[in-house]
Amino acid sequence: MNVLYFAWVRERIGVPREQVDSQAKTVTDLVEELKAREPRYEAAFADLSALRVAVDQQLTDFDAPLDGAREVAFFPPMTGG
Amino acid sequence: MNVLYFAWVRERIGVPREQVDSQAKTVTDLVEELKAREPRYEAAFADLSALRVAVDQQLTDFDAPLDGAREVAFFPPMTGG
Amino acid sequence: MRIVVQEQPFDLGAEASAFASGRSDMGAVVTFTGIVRDLAQGDLDVMEIEHYPGMTEAALTDIANQAQGRWDLGDVLIIHRYGRMAPGDLIMMVATASPHRKDAFEAAEFLMDYLKSRAPFWKKEHTRGGASWVAAKDEDEEALDRW
């Protein structure tokens, strides 16, 4: 699936998007897989309460299932307007 | 003093303003003097709850004193905006 | 603060644009525009607005001063027309600028609520069937209670 990062999450991980092969069942599972990879993921996902997630461009929770998901995005709370 | 009429009060009385010599102490006294004059005043002032009054261009009540007042205006509730 | 009472039309676009420009100290601008509505029957020909010259300007200035006392406002604009207008014509506008969106919104609503019931304007609707003065609405008077 495509994994996207925005704002300081993007800066900490160092790329705006990447293709990830994963069998993760939920967003939390995916986060754990990523954190196990490299310290930069560990740093970006250190405090999940400071993050938001969208699956297929819909805001959702970290316990959301990933069955059939094509795009998962991680970012800080939004500051538009 | 100058007495001004607006909207349907003006239409019922037939003039937009007139000079009135009066010793009325309050707005209510002035209204009673006017009502005693002619039926058109009686008609205009029949229901005071449907009227508003300003003394010297300040909204006020019918029991307001008229000492030194130069301008009294009668009109229906406002409908601006 | 700018208060304008005039018979001729005003240019909403130019006013809104000028009001919002150069405000790097104000993050939020709210405008309200009142437009002549056609009646349900669709036969309004002319909306005529009468006002009380002198008192109108004083009442609008007083309302704007009250708003500036209650909210953190950088600027206030009120424009209100009188005379004869057609359906779709702009009757009036208010604009508020504030560092905070909540203040800009609340102040604009306050201005409108007071202006509706406390500024000396009266509307008369002219239709094919005749002319009649618009009655004040209880809900407009009640709207003042929240301030």
Added chain:
Amino acid sequence: MRIVVQEQPFDLGAEASAFASGRSDMGAVVTFTGIVRDLAQGDLDVMEIEHYPGMTEAALTDIANQAQGRWDLGDVLIIHRYGRMAPGDLIMMVATASPHRKDAFEAAEFLMDYLKSRAPFWKKEHTRGGASWVAAKDEDEEALDRW
């Protein structure tokens, strides 16, 4: 309904004027405009706004649809920029048209509250001293509770 997400500046005057014109069925138009504020220190050079192409448009459309479901609205406009802006530049605007001023005001406030915390935009402030992401405010999240 019109939803615009673009990098280039927009013309508030032209947009407000076009939005309010020809609306003899709508008596009330409210606009909100967001402007880049300089920081207290007065040293903001650039406000940079990042967004999530695709999701942004979907989120704004969803917010506008919710507003149209909850209030009596004739039309809704949302314009939001991304990219680099200077203090005083216009960031975004919303506009609502309704037969009733209360609906126009409430819907515009609702749009702003949701847009602030639920549309995928992120602000970064560039100053002489460096650059930092703007933190979300608790009060913006709490503002959603009233709807």
